[in-house]
Amino acid sequence: MTIRNAEVLVTSPGRNFVTLRITTEDGVVGLGDATVNGRELATVAYLREHVVPLLIGKDEHNIEDMWQFLYRGAYWRRGPITMAAIAAVDIALWDIKAKIANLPLYQLLGGASRIGALAYGHASGSDNESLFTSIRNHVDEGFKAIRVQTGVPGLGQIYGVATDQRPGERYDYEPAKRLPLPAEENWDTRAYLRHIPSVFAAVREEFGPELILLHDGHHRMTPNQAASLGKSLEPYDLFWLEDCTPGENQEGLRRVRSQTTTPLAIGEVFNSIHDYQTLITEQLIDYVRSAVTHTGGITALRKLMDFAAIYQIKSGFHGPTDISPVGQAAQLHLGMAIHNFGIQEYMKHSPETLEVFKTSYTFTDGLLHPGNNPGLGVDYNEELAKSYDYTPAYLPVNRLLDGTVHDW
Ligand code: KDG
Numbered sequence: 001m002t003i004r005n006a007e008v009l010v011t012s013p014g015r016n017f018v019t020l021r022i023t024t025e026d027g028v029v030g031l032g033d034a035t036v037n038g039r040e041l042a043t044v045a046y047l048r049e050h051v052v053p054l055l056i057g058k059d060e061h062n063i064e065d066m067w068q069f070l071y072r073g074a075y076w077r078r079g080p081i082t083m084a085a086i087a088a089v090d091i092a093l094w095d096i097k098a099k100i101a102n103l104p105l106y107q108l109l110g111g112a113s114r115i116g117a118l119a120y121g122h123a124s125g126s127d128n129e130s131l132f133t134s135i136r137n138h139v140d141e142g143f144k145a146i147r148v149q150t151g152v153p154g155l156g157q158i159y160g161v162a163t164d165q166r167p168g169e170r171y172d173y174e175p176a177k178r179l180p181l182p183a184e185e186n187w188d189t190r191a192y193l194r195h196i197p198s199v200f201a202a203v204r205e206e207f208g209p210e211l212i213l214l215h216d217g218h219h220r221m222t223p224n225q226a227a228s229l230g231k232s233l234e235p236y237d238l239f240w241l242e243d244c245t246p247g248e249n250q251e252g253l254r255r256v257r258s259q260t261t262t263p264l265a266i267g268e269v270f271n272s273i274h275d276y277q278t279l280i281t282e283q284l285i286d287y288v289r290s291a292v293t294h295t296g297g298i299t300a301l302r303k304l305m306d307f308a309a310i311y312q313i314k315s316g317f318h319g320p321t322d323i324s325p326v327g328q329a330a331q332l333h334l335g336m337a338i339h340n341f342g343i344q345e346y347m348k349h350s351p352e353t354l355e356v357f358k359t360s361y362t363f364t365d366g367l368l369h370p371g372n373n374p375g376l377g378v379d380y381n382e383e384l385a386k387s388y389d390y391t392p393a394y395l396p397v398n399r400l401l402d403g404t405v406h407d408w
């Protein structure tokens with residue numbers, strides 16, 4: 001019952017991923033995800049230099065003890081790099097435990113609380129016509145819930161808007177560009193606020209009241225602006241408005257909450273339960289956006305969701321393509337088991353990525369299911385992975401029209 005080996009694997013099948021592979025003396029292999037988009041080599045170094053030496057010879061079964069050892073033992077707590085490194089260890093150990101039990105991981109977390117996890121896809125368009133095509137593509141694929149992002153007249157490339165899709169094409173949006181310097185985008189919040197309600201009005205007019213719609217504000221508004229947007233979107237019955245304002249200012253959400261009944265989701269850049277303390281205890285949000293990868297793994301995210309459950313707050317785990325298939329599988333198992341599951345973000349990985357990471361999760365009639373293979377249900381094709389060299393990539397930087405750096 002000891003860990004024999006732990007390796008940090010980096011691959012780039014279209015985009016970068018950092019994977020931790022732990023092997024026990026008995027030859028059981030567990031995988032964990034430590035990908036932090038645009039800062040990948042920081043988690044590689046943290047794991048290789050500071051964590052892997054601590055794992056060798058330890059009992060793979062003592063997951064809680066290992067979590068506390070890595071969190072409290074480092075003295076320097078929290079932060080995306082530390083918490084992604086801890087997450088990778090935690091996910092890999094849960095994978096191993098479930099494989100030894102010969103059960104899919106969700107069975108160890110309490111069993112299935114539902115037949116599948118309601119998933120939302122990303123649709124976007126530079127104008128309404130191309131947005132409608134993208135929404136139709138997602139509906140045709142079976143999505144019952146769709147995030148809607150749109151271009152804003154007068155602005156160029158902005159967050160969440162992919163190259164316009166043609167009918168039947170795969171939606172493909174990778175904001176981290178493989179460039180020596182970050183791309184720079186322009187932003188004008190007033191133009192955005194003027195435009196967005198008309199887009200949701202047009203989408204409801206075209207697609208009717210049933211389709212579940214979501215929107216991501218991507219941290220760009222002040223609490224007052226966010227309150228105004230939330231109010232103006234109320235007639236269009238959003239499932240949520242995400243990251244309407246930067247979440248570090250937890251008190252700022254009081255202003256938003258008091259002004260609008262549009263449901264709010266926050267937390268993809270958080271990495272600890274403590275980042276949510278005010279938001280949860282004062283019921284200032286409706287959905288927790290953390291990813292298992294960036295929040296210290298299954299052990300930590302399950303505690304966070306139990307805390308949220310007391311306040312009727314549900315999950316909406318972050319699932320863009322920068323969460324690897326390993327991280328996505330881990331949060332699907334958790335989402336199957338917890339009572340307060342809400343929705344799962346599902347941005348499909350590229351075919352190249354899914355050849356490196358063989359997954360057992362399925363998507364049918366709008367629902368994701370983690371599959372019933374023992375463990376997470378993900379295999380890593382090392383030979384193929386080695387053929388995709390790490391390539392530096394940066395997320396964009398956002399500037400207001402006068403050149404001031406703004407939240408991206
Ligand atoms: O790496 C940044 C992305 O994960 C983020 O921009 C995606 O906001 C995002 C979302 O809601 O998926």
Ligand code: MG
Nearest residue numbers: 216242243268
């Ligand atoms: Mg987001």
